[in-house]
Amino acid sequence: MxxxxxxxxxxxxxxxxxxxxxxxxxxFAVASPIAVAGDDQEIPFDDADIYAELNHTDGDLGFHALIDGEPWKRLAIEDTRERRILSIHNRGRLRRQGLTELFFESAEPPFDELTPAQFFNRFPEGIYEVEGRTLDNQEMESEVEFTHLxxxxxxxxxxxxxxxxxxxxxxxxxxxxxxxxxxxxxxxxxxxxxxxxxxxxxxxxxxxxxxxxxxxxxxxxxxxxxxxxxxxxxxxxxxxxxxxxxxxxxxxxxxxxxxxxxxxxxxx
Missing domain, CATH: 2.60.40.10 (Immunoglobulins)
Structure with missing residues (x-):
């Protein structure tokens, strides 16, 4: 879920x-998936998890992400074809304060509205890039593998x-x-x-x-x-x-x- x-x-x-x-x-001993750091000049996120959740009983799938790291004022996620699927720009006081953690769940329409095949076609397997910019303008990036397993x-x-x-x-x-x-x-x-x-x-x-x-x-x-x-x-x-x-x-x-x-x- x-x-x-x-x-x-x-x-x-x-x-x-x-x-x-x-x-x-x-x-607490259970390990989380590890995000792969990008370019050496960029700061990796502490956590960058992108995954699918299936409710087998209700028959629906959702696209989820959990991202955590240094305070940032801008964040984006790009899919396997480098198409941006999420873009967040902080504004005003929140831009000056910065964000550190983000968790989201997509909508989870039932299979009679969005079949599993359509869901996986919408979110292809491969490497997704999580990018951000810190309060002092340093670039942040982690690469995360999203699978259909x-x-x-x-x-x-x-x-x-x-x-x-x-x-x-x-x-x-x-x-x-x-x-x-x-x-x-x-x-x-x-x-x-x-x-x-x-x-x-x-x-x-x-x-x-x-x-x-x-x-x-x-x-x-x-x-x-x-x-x-x-x-x-x-x-x-x-x-x-x-x-x-x-x-x-x-x-x-x-x-x-x-x-x-x-x-x-x-x-x-």
Whole structure:
């Protein structure tokens, strides 16, 4: 809404009851894709990530970017044919102050409006250039590889041994007795139906998000290393509601990621 190298059998570094604090700490060890610096006279950005995100459940794709570095007053992104697809010029007080970080997500129209083939044709594979100018007029540049290698969605999702519903519209939804343990099979290949299908991928991390929508929105999120494919949702969280939505994101080496969503009810 994301980079994929197959690993053998799953090894759970943390048992289901591992503390949330320890898992959060482990997430910082997961590496981000590295942007390649441009000309030696130019300052590279600290982070320059360009990637696609697929919502496999809803059927949509988005073009995302995360850029961070020295304070800048101008920023641009050029595609593989050196065509500018983004241009930002700070104005007034913000130009004098400078910006350091930028994250954006494109619109994500459903596949009946923009097919995967049309999306990938719109954003071709290859090297994209991120360019900027600092407050003291130094040039900034990083080169980022954007690929069409999308990880397959997480499969065989279980909720304490109960198969997950296909989506949140299922009726009835699975009813689970706490503690709720969400598990899935390791992802080792690319998506079978879009992009560069049939290739092996190297997953760099999974992300699990669990949300309560009623009576007020509440969410928890945890990043997991690639050899951990299960997580126990703290009972302190599931005690706060009756119905929950969860999302599993698979991020492969280039940064591309694929998400699946479903819902469950808690037997309280």
């Amino acid at each position: 994301k980079q994929d190298f197959r690993q053998p059998a799953t090894t759970n570094l943390f048992p289901p009851r591992t503390s949330l604090a320890l898992l959060i700490a482990s997430a 999308m990880p397959a969605p997480a499969a065989n999702i279980q909720l304490s041994g109960v198969p997950a519903a296909e989506n949140c519209d299922a009726d009835p939804l699975p009813v689970v007795t706490p503690p709720v343990v969400i598990s899935w099979d390791p992802v080792t290949h690319s998506h079978p139906d879009m992009g560069r299908s049939g290739e092996t991928v190297e997953v760099v991390r999974y992300q699990l998000v669990v949300e309560r929508e009623e009576p007020t929105p509440l969410a928890m999120s945890i990043e997991l290393p690639p050899d951990v494919t299960m997580m126990e949702v703290p009972s302190e969280f599931t005690d706060l509601g009756e119905e929950f939505k969860f999302e599993i994101l698979v991020k492969e080496e280039s940064g591309n990621q694929t998400a699946v969503e479903s819902c469950f009810e808690v037997d309280g």
